[in-house]
Amino acid sequence: MGDSIGHQFSQGFEAAALGRGHEWKRKVHMRYNNGKKQFDCLATSAPIRGGGATGFWRYTKLLERSRWAKIMPCFSMERKWGENFLHMLLDYEYSELPADVPNQQKHTISGFDAVVVRLPHGWMKVHELTKERIKEAVIFCQEMLGARVVVFTTVGLDNNAITSEQWEGVTKVNEHLHDVARNWKPPRDGEAGVEWVLVQEFSNFTSTLLHENGKYIGEKEMLQILAFVSYGFVSRTCYQSPKAMMLARMISSSNGW
Numbered sequence: 001m002g003d004s005i006g007h008q009f010s011q012g013f014e015a016a017a018l019g020r021g022h023e024w025k026r027k028v029h030m031r032y033n034n035g036k037k038q039f040d041c042l043a044t045s046a047p048i049r050g051g052g053a054t055g056f057w058r059y060t061k062l063l064e065r066s067r068w069a070k071i072m073p074c075f076s077m078e079r080k081w082g083e084n085f086l087h088m089l090l091d092y093e094y095s096e097l098p099a100d101v102p103n104q105q106k107h108t109i110s111g112f113d114a115v116v117v118r119l120p121h122g123w124m125k126v127h128e129l130t131k132e133r134i135k136e137a138v139i140f141c142q143e144m145l146g147a148r149v150v151v152f153t154t155v156g157l158d159n160n161a162i163t164s165e166q167w168e169g170v171t172k173v174n175e176h177l178h179d180v181a182r183n184w185k186p187p188r189d190g191e192a193g194v195e196w197v198l199v200q201e202f203s204n205f206t207s208t209l210l211h212e213n214g215k216y217i218g219e220k221e222m223l224q225i226l227a228f229v230s231y232g233f234v235s236r237t238c239y240q241s242p243k244a245m246m247l248a249r250m251i252s253s254s255n256g257w
Contacts, residue, residue, distance in 0.1 A: 001056075001057045001058075001059055001063070001115060001116070001117050001118065002058070002059070002060075002117060002118025002119075002120065002153075003058065003060045003118060003120060003122075003123060004039065004058075005118055005158065006056075006058075006116075006117075006118030006153070007039070007040060007056060007058060009116070009118060009153065010043075010054075010056035010116075011056075013054060014026060014043075014045045014048075014054060014056075017045065017048040017049055017054055018045055018048055018049070019049055024098060025045055025046060025047065025048070025094070026043060026044070026045045027043065027044050027045075027046075027092070027094075028040050028042070028043045029041075029042040029043060029044065029088045029092075030042040030074035030085075030088070031074060032074045032075050032076060034076060039058070039076070040056060040058065041057075041058045041074035041075075041085075042055075042056065042057055042058065042074065042085055042088055042089065043055060043056045044056075044089065044092050044094075044109070046092070046094040046107070046109065047094060047096060047107070052113075053092070053094065053109050053112075055089050055109075055112065057085060057089065058074075058078075059078060059081055059085075059120075060076075060077075060078055060120045060123035060124075061078065061079070061080075061081070061120055061123065061124060062117075062120065062124065062129070062133050062134070062136070062137040063081060063117075063137045063140045063141060063144070064133065064136055064137065064140065065136070065140060067079070067080045067081055068080065068081065068083065069081065069082050069083065070082070070083050070084070071083070071084045072084065072085065086144055086145075089109065089112075089145075090109055090110065090111065090145075091108065091109075092108070092109050093106045093107065093108050094106070094107055094109075095107065110146070111145055111146025111147075112145045112146060112147055113146070113147065113148055113149065114147055114148070114149040114150070114151065115141040115145055115147040115149070115150050115151070116150075116151045116152075116153065116200070117137065117141075117150065117151065117152050117153065118153045119152055119153060119154070119155055119173065119177065121155040121160055121161070121169075121170060121173060122158070122159075122160030122161075126169035126170075126172060126173055129173045129176065130176070131176045131179060131180055134152070134176055134177065134180050135180055137150075138150045138180070138184070138194050138197055139193075139194065141194065142192065142193055142194045147194060148193075148194060148195045148196070149194065149195065149196045149197075149198065150194050150196075150197050150198070151197075151198045151199070151200055152177045152180075152181070152197070152198070152199055152200065153199075153200045153202045154174040154177060154199060154200065154201055154202050154203040154204070155170045155173055155174060155202075155203055156170075156202050156203040156205075156206040156207065157203075157206060157207060157210070170203070174203055177199050178199055180197055181197040181198060181199045184196070184197040
């Protein structure tokens with residue numbers, strides 16, 4: 001669940017879980033157009049290797065009870081989540097073989113064991129991404145989707161986090177994720193609930209990659225790359241810009257993953 005970056009995570013997982021030659025098992029339920037480009041809002045892949053299913057739900061807010069709507073369309077700027085999306089995921093029927101093979105047994109998705117959430121920083125402001133809201137999203141993932149495991153992806157360096165003020169906010173939000181995961185209390189035996197809250201440390205991972213590449217290719221060349229990031233790939237001559245230097249300091253000061 002997440003935005004376009006979350007969609008890329010999902011596509012990578014789907015490619016690995018389906019394997020080459022099994023693309024027909026992926027069903028896009030809803031998509032929207034942005035200019036000449038198309039983006040998925042809701043997709044399911046089933047059956048995947050080992051059995052079961054995986055899905056993608058584009059939602060650029062946190063899953064909260066107060067944001068419920070009976071029906072929502074597929075578009076880029078959601079304010080609420082639609083119950084119609086939920087039913088498309090949970091009522092989806094699939095078979096082991098292509099649809100043109102007769103007399104197949106049908107399987108219905110009844111829930112998902114795990115939910116991976118790309119935190120919607122940029123779509124939601126830092127002060128909106130509180131620990132209380134994150135905890136509510138965890139509980140709601142279990143109530144709506146049946147999840148026993150919820151994984152949050154930390155926010156890394158992207159177009160919504162390229163100033164020192166934005167990075168300070170990102171650091172705070174990522175600390176919230178670790179705190180929620182560290183202090184999560186699993187349900188008692190026999191009770192429903194999320195057993196594990198995990199953190200995928202995407203932020204420190206990508207910062208470490210950039211830092212190590214910078215040491216290998218040289219400081220000047222690395223600052224050129226960071227200048228492309230901070231100035232929208234405008235010029236090769238702005239590598240001494242304050243933004244590029246600031247990004248280099250942010251990356252070099254990141255904790256190891």
